[in-house]
Amino acid sequence: MPTFARLPPPEQVAPLVRWFWIPQWRIAPGRVSRQQILSFPACNLVVGPDGVELAGPTTRVSYRDLTGTGWAVGALLRPAAVPHFTSDPAALRDASRRLDLPDLQSPVVEAMTGAGDASQRHAAAVAAFADWLNATVGPPGPEALLANTLAELVDTDHAVLRVEDVAARLHVSTRTVQRLARRHVGLSPLTMIRRRRLQEAAQLLRTDPATDLAGLAARLGYADQAHLATEFRTVLGFTPTAYRRGTSDAVTSATARRFS
Template sequence: MAAARRDTRGIVGAADFLARVEFRRPDAAEPLRRYVEHYWLIDWDLPEPYVSHVVPHPAVHIVFQRFEGQEPFVEVAGVQHGLFTQKLEGRGRVCGVKFRPGAFRPFAPESPVSEWTGRRVHSPEVFPGADLAAVLAPDDEAARVAALDAFLLALDPRPDPQAELATALVERARTDRGIRRVTELARTEGMSVRLLQRLFAGYVGVGPKWVILRYRIHEALERAESADRIDWAALAADLGYADQAHLVRDFTATVGVPPAAYAAQGLS
């Protein structure tokens, strides 16, 4: 089982974001770690509105949210295709569960994960028994984590070999630079492309091609955040693009600005 990710990959303008909010990523209880990559806790008290941007991972989230002037709520956020944008203002708090790719299905086994893709569904339509106060009220981080653990354990997820296979294949797509095409990912498991696509629709929510391309954009975004000078042609080749133009096209379509402009100016 892969360890929880600790980087800020996917957060656009990560340094600016972290300067404005309190952001933590605690672990779930041991029995939940096969399903949950990490929790994410955000608190803010802002003198002026701030808009955050995230290039989403291929993961489903359950998010408990409290915004100033609104009633608290919980929602399931399926995998989002485009840039995820959230306006933060005044005071607020978010306590989220980031599931490992492929690992949400045991908590909602009735339908394929693709049915959640692109959607943000509020309670009480889903998980009507969620105790919002138990998760959102405590200032103590440990109490919030304990409440999230209790909420998920009460749903009594059952191990699913297909979910574990989907999780392993997404992790392989993320970490193996040699995998640049869907056929190559299918070959690592001795599967047909069609069977791989069915598995991803049922358990990940997006296709394997989308996953491979999205991790390329995450890598390019991180390079743009951290490097003073970038050889974009070399990076495109390293990420498996046919040429620099294809990388520029995908980056611009996902993030909203070309990679060179993002690296030079940042995005807030």
């Protein structure tokens, strides 16, 4: 099965990157490992042996079939970094675009294929990635930092259930919130809130399959259990009950990891 490492960003790029993530895999010949991915509502800059790509925000679950041997080094970008790579992140929803960035790819590939154990190679790859970001993107301005605050608020304040809640906490208009989300995330603020709630629901069901669904729905601000089930089915393609049943199976659980 693939291994997955998540590393915090160095201090100099903390306003630009939420974390770095590094999957590695060595799949037996003739076998395929399908990875179910429920990504965070954000863009990812991903370096691999074959190039660099910018993956846009997602609106649904996706899959990645892994074969052979490989790796990737990804940066989950904070909103402040996104305009440097695209002026319209919404155009990349559920899609990705190849970028010609040899100055980024070369040092990361060198680090990932160099000497040392896995943790040493990972640290070197993150350092190379961070050095490039720091030199290329530069420090974010006030609007970009406000967009970071917006995303952090949606991610961490579970009392935020509406766009008006975000606007009140940021002391700006709902129109400003919508503009920030459109330019720096590529999703509407309401979509970000809904995705955060769904992420949390999925996480709780993975870690505790015995979680009461009605109680979970109430805890996360859904109108009722049926509302939670509808959201699950719309985005993931199956119900919370089916998801819970799948995560209780060791084989399914092992193949249901997020790459970002």
